[in-house]
Amino acid sequence: MERVLEENTFDLVIVGGGVTGAGVFREAVRNGLRCLLVDQKDFAWGTSSRSSKLIHGGLRYLKEAQFKLTLESVKERERLLTEAEYLVSPVDFIMPLYEASGPGRAAMAAGLTVYDIIAKKFRHRYLRNSRLNELVPGINTDGLKGGYLFMDAQVDDARLVLRLIGEGVREGGVALNYTKASSILRDAKGQACGVALTDSETGRAFEVFAPAVINATGVWAETLHPSPEAHLHLRPLRGSHLVFSREKLPVDQAISFFHPDDKRPLFIIPWEGVILLGTTDLDHDGDVNLEPAISDGEVAYLLEALKRVIPDADVTRDDALTSFAGVRPVLSEGKKDASQESREHAVWVDRGLVTVTGGKLTTFRKLAWDTLKEAQPFIREEPLSGEGDAVFSERRGTTPEGVDHGLYKRLWSRYGKGTLKLLKSAGPRGLETIPGSHYVWAELAYAAEYEGVCHLEDLLLRRVRIGLILKNGGLDQMETIREYVQHPLTWDDARWDKEVKAYDALWRGCYSPRPMIMNQN
Structure with a gap:
């Protein structure tokens, strides 16, 4: 993914490199449009790397009579599974x-x-108490009256974003992270005609031009385009998680349950070799430009729920490997409890500026197409096509000789055609597993060279997820990490030391079980 811009005129400029912006970018490039995607921070820096990692139908939305959202979510879940x-x-x-x-x-x-x-x-089935005890040893049996087994899906959210962007770039699109949209440019008639940009790394200001601009900036959306509906505004809601090792929290089965105090739905989920406990849902009063972090109250809330559903779970805050928090862009009239707010999305059109906000990870493609349909009249006469096409056009080939089939499938799902380059340059130790994870060392080297890494946090928190799943966020492995990534990143020793110090401060401040920087209530 490039950071050098060789031209300044496009068919479409997309502001926001989360899953919605990445989805718009992928579909627009597939339609032959010359597209530029920019993000003021790293790709997937916001909610799209800090979600609950679920591609789900939204079972709770049925209770709230949001049938349309459930229908769309289940259909998209099934498509993505295929x-x-x-x-x-x-x-x-x-x-x-x-x-x-x-x-x-x-x-x-x-x-x-x-x-x-x-x-x-037909996937669900009723389970008696005896079967629940087998599947979840130690489950609270006080008042237990059976339960249900049902299916949903999970994802590496940041890798989904990067795969979408990667395919778009390989087909001719341009993607720039750390590039801030300062303002929307308009012509004498008030029509959007481009964006004023600033390189967040160097401070260099420049302009790009296009007949349509997509504002897919999530919680920042109203900065570029205030809501046209006086009663409807973005309400940033924080969802926080604790991450445990399987040794500390030996749960082999995903569990969905309700907090005994406020009846909010929570979950315990195996993911990438660790166990996620989440999620909270409360107003985020901190600066959305700063990294969010879990609060003491959220930790207590999650651990209390865990103790109620698995009373013998012998875990404390200090047993957690890491924590992480994301801020959801939820559209609100300001009248509901946070957990009852709708996850519906909205699209606003203002003379060539098309804003999309709200929504959920599962329905990113629905958001992308709703947005593109509104932008199409500003770009060209003929309608855009391919709404029903597969999300990824690159198809996995035969497993290369000498490569484990399971590893190849896993790598391809995350890197697409880049997998072949990754394997070719892996070296003798490159396909060895990084201790405590499912990742291999060659993933670090590949991401460092080809995936637009500007800072160490980009690599360890989003390109691979070491910062979320390893104790101390991978800091204990830093010398070996250095062997694989310092050269492709072209960093001298002074830059390397600076990046390690910055990552150390960030991880301890916002991702450790006891964050040292509290930017919210």
Whole structure:
């Protein structure tokens, strides 16, 4: 992914490199449009690398009568399971039912039946207490009245974004991270005609021109385009997570349950070899330009819920490997409890500037196409096509000789055609697994050379997820990491030391189990 801009005129400029902007970029490039994608920070820096890693149908939306959102979510989940195989993978959830909290058996059966009808696959089934005890040893049996097993899916969210952008770049698009949109340019008639940009690394200001501009900046959307509806504004909501090793929290089964105090839905999910406990849902009062971090109150809230569902779970805050928090861009009228806010999206059109905000990870392609359809009249006469095409056009070939088949599938799902280059340059130790993870060392070297890494945090928090899944965020492995990435990054020793210090401060400040920097309530 390049950071050098050789031209300044495009068919479309997309501001925001999260999953929505990446989805718009991918579909627009596929339609032959000359596209520029920019992000003021790194690709997937915001919510799109800090989500709960779920591609889900939104079972709870049925309870809130958001049938359209559930329908769209389930359909997209099924498509992604087929078209993004191994990057998006199925996960079986167990939902225990208790007398004192949560829905009853009849309500759950009805909701899951609708869920399966939409997916056209009958997957859920009722489980008696004895079977729940087998699947979740130590589950709280006080008031337990059985439960249900159902299927959803999970993803490496940041790698999904990077795969979308990567395919778009390989087909002619241009993507620049650390490039801030300072303002929208307009002609004498008030029509959007481009964007004033600033290189966040050097401070260099420049302009690019296009007949249409997409504002897909998430929680920043109203900075470029205030809501046209006086009663509807963005409400930043924080969702925080704790990450445990399987040794500390030996859960082999994803569990969906309700907090005993406020009845909010929570989960425990195996992901990338670790266990995620999440998520909270509360107003984020901090500066959205700064890294969010879990608060003491959120930690207590999550651990209390864990103790209620698995009373014998012998874990404390200090047993967590890491923590992470994301800020969701939710459209709100300001009248509801945070957890009851809709995840519907909105598209606003203002003379060539098209803003898309709200929505959820699962439905990114729906958001992308709703946005492109509104932008199309400003770009060309004929409609855009390919809405029903597969999300990724690159198809995996035969496993190369001498490469483990499972590893090859995993790498391809994340790097597409780049996998062949990754394998070719891996070297004798490159395909060895990084201790404590599913990653191999060659992934670091490949990302450092070809994926637009500007800072060490880009590499360790988003290109690979070492910062989220290893104790101390990978700082204990820094000398070996250096062997693989310092040369392709072309950093001298002084720059390397500076980046390590910055990453150390960031990780301890925002991603450790006890964040030292608190930017929110």
